Amino acid sequence: MLVKIEGIVIRARSFGESNQVVQVYSEHLGKLSFVARGAKKTRSRFSALTQPFTIANFLCFSSGNGLPTLNQADLVHSHQAIRQDLLRTSYGAYWLDLVDHLFEEKEPNPGLYRFLKTAFDWLEQEKDPDILTRMVECKMMAAGGYRPILHACAQCGSEERRPVTFSIYQGGFLCETCKHTDSHAIPLSDATIRILPVLVNLPIDRLGEITIKEETKQQLERVIRSFLMEHVDIRLKSWDILEQMRKVWAASDDSTST
Known part of the structure; x- marks a missing residue:
C-alpha cells in the first residue's frame, strides 16, 4: 500500500551501511518513521530530504510488516538557513524534541502541525526565537492536555x-x-x-x-x-544544549559590544 504524507523531518538515524530510518511529524498521521534506502550515500536523491527541519511530501510503500519504505520525496521547504545557524538550530531541535516526547506514534494533530510549519518559517526569518519558543511550548502543552x-x-x-x-x-x-x-x-x-x-x-x-x-x-x-x-515531567537534552548555546551567544554579544 502506498501512503503519501507531508511531514517535518524530526531526525534520521543510520540503518545499515547506507540506509536511514527517518522520523517525521505529519499533518494527518502524526509522528511516524520509514526507511530511506541509500539515503546516507552522497549522491542519493533522498540525502538532502532527510535533514532535520526539512518539510517534504513523502511517498512510502507499506507492506504491513515492519517500517514503510520511502519511494519518492518532493521538497516543500528545506529550512537550510536554520541549519546554517547553530543557535537557531538549537531552538528548532528543542521544538522537535518536544514533539517526539509529548506525542505518541500516529497521534495526528493537524492544527499543531500547521502551527509548527509557520513557527519554523518565522524561525528562519529571524523572528525572536525566545518568544517563538514560549509559544511552541504553550501550544504543545495544550495539545498534550497540559x-x-x-x-x-x-x-x-x-x-x-x-x-x-x-x-x-x-x-x-x-x-x-x-x-x-x-x-x-x-x-x-x-x-x-x-x-x-x-x-x-x-x-x-x-x-x-x-x-x-x-x-x-x-x-x-x-x-x-x-x-x-x-x-509533563520531562528533561530534554536538547534544552540543555540550547541553554549552553544561548550563553555562548550572549557572551559573544557582550564581547562584541565592548
Whole structure:
C-alpha cells in the first residue's frame, strides 16, 4: 500500500551501511518513521530530504510488516538557513524534541502541525526565537492536555479577582486572596500577567504585532518552563544544549559590544 504524507523531518538515524530510518511529524498521521534506502550515500536523491527541519511530501510503500519504505520525496521547504545557524538550530531541535516526547506514534494533530510549519518559517526569518519558543511550548502543552489555568484563579475559580502569582503546583494563576495557598508561587509583573494568556492563545501569524521587554521574557520563560517540567515531567537534552548555546551567544554579544 502506498501512503503519501507531508511531514517535518524530526531526525534520521543510520540503518545499515547506507540506509536511514527517518522520523517525521505529519499533518494527518502524526509522528511516524520509514526507511530511506541509500539515503546516507552522497549522491542519493533522498540525502538532502532527510535533514532535520526539512518539510517534504513523502511517498512510502507499506507492506504491513515492519517500517514503510520511502519511494519518492518532493521538497516543500528545506529550512537550510536554520541549519546554517547553530543557535537557531538549537531552538528548532528543542521544538522537535518536544514533539517526539509529548506525542505518541500516529497521534495526528493537524492544527499543531500547521502551527509548527509557520513557527519554523518565522524561525528562519529571524523572528525572536525566545518568544517563538514560549509559544511552541504553550501550544504543545495544550495539545498534550497540559494547558495552564489562565482564565481564573486556580484555587478559588474567581474570574474577577486580579491574578498576582503563578502556582506551578496548582497549574495556574492565583489571586491576591489565594496566593498564600502556595508559598512557592512565582510573583508576576503586570506585563507577564497580561502577556501570558496572549502567548497561549495568539495565532502565530500575529507574532509580529507584539514586543516584549527582556525582563518580561525572562519571567515568562521561568513560568512556562517550570510548568512544563512539573506537569509533563520531562528533561530534554536538547534544552540543555540550547541553554549552553544561548550563553555562548550572549557572551559573544557582550564581547562584541565592548
